[in-house]
Amino acid sequence: MQIDDETLMAFADGELDPATTTRVAAAIDADPDLQARLRLFSESRNRLQAEAQDAFAQSSAQDAQLIARIRAASVAPANTAAATSGAVDISAATPGNINRRPLAAIAAALALALIGGGLWWQLGDSAGSARLDAAQVAALDNLPSGEAQALDEQTTLTMIASYRNGKDELCREFETHNATGMKISVACRDRDDWSPRFAMDVEAATDGYVPAAGELEELDAFLANTQAGAPLTPEEEAAALAE
Amino acid sequence: MDAAFGESLIELLPNLRRYAISLSRRVDIADDLVQITVERALANHASYDSGMRLEPWLFRILRNAYIDMTRRNRTQGTQLDVFEMPDIVSTDGVATVETRLMLHSALDAMETLPVEQRDILHLVCIEELSYAETAEVLSIPKGTVMSRLARARMALSEKLGIK
DSSP: OOOOHHHHHHHHTTOSOHHHHHHHHHHHHHOHHHHHHHHHHHHHHHHHHHHHHHHTOOOOTTHHHHHHHHHHHHTOOSOOOSOEEEEOOTTTOOOSOEESTTHHHHHHHHHHHHHHHTSOOOOOGGGSTTSOOHHHHHHHHHOOTTOEEESSSSOEEEEEEEEEOTTOOEEEEEEEEETTEEEEEEEEEETTEEEEEEEEEEEOOTTOOOOOGGGOHHHHHHHHHTTOOOOOOHHHHHHHHHO | OOHHHHHHHHHTHHHHHHHHHHHHOOHHHHHHHHHHHHHHHHHTGGGOOTTSOHHHHHHHHHHHHHHHHHHHHTOSOOOOOGGGOGGGTTOSHHHHHHHHSOOOOHHHHHHTSOHHHHHHHIIIIISOOOHHHHHHHHTSOHHHHHHHHHHHHHHHHHHHTOO
8 A cells, every 4th residue: 555655644643534544554564664654753743742841831921911911801891881990199099980091191190290299109098998908918928920819709819920119129019800890909018018009990891901011001100100120030029928 | 701711812821932932933022922912812802713722713813923023024035935846945955964963852953944844843743733723824725734744744854863
């Protein structure tokens, strides 16, 4: 039986129908030359696969952000009429429910307020649920960036990144998701306690679109203003959390 | 968008990344490609047929993004698929010299192959797509997948000294 290379390869890859597989297998059994040629195809595949397991295992620094982005898009509520966003600080104490469209203007105003207001952004009581509860503190103490943890039945906390700010405090950015939207928060470790420094509610629009952190100008302004350093690597983060 | 789609997408991020690295050979570009792919997948998830596997659908988005990118970069002139014209392959002395340098790592050996061959080896041998799925990703007929893949496997085996 004449068997060409492509058929032999398809046999090695399990791409032949059962009848042809049986015929080809019988032919290979009877022919050492075919066995040798089959090895060209089976070995090349096996070796690539074996090496790829190790070679491509490393993850990327942007994975955490992408995961948060995907999870945020997954929690699209069925009936939110409009996307809203509000950021809170002591100087402006602006309530939420500001339409997202003039976001750039708000961000610009907030950035100015920050620069004018003396570089310190602390959450006021108007943030409402901005205080950290025990579950959030536990997550801040233990949860590696890129991982998510359920806070209660409705709410999931996703750790985004850890970094050090201009005062060399360890800070962690995280998101809390529930059915109607998400909140982006930053907390920093002040001696042994975590204190909330930034919080911003983002409600998902009907199409489920929630902007990635990089698109949130308030957050960017906050990070820039507190001289946030580059995100820590997983090893650096683990070491910092253990301090 | 349902959460299951999102979770499947998250699970495939490493696969997307290694395919992106394989195509572009650059970690920074690979990151960009994965990000673009995620954005496009989220924006177009409605057009994903849930009866199909997600991998080929995503790889196709990623590959198209890569092609867009290289077009935009305009670093290349008109590309001819030399692998569909076997008579021009290996007529220079370089190939002969290269085969004498035995490569021990299959991935290193794959790196020395032209992008069309790397691409197809990656999709079939590393990501384990079927021939039909690979044809879909590459927008070529299944017969072409088989002939190109067979040539790539022979070239790889030769470099690895598999006899």
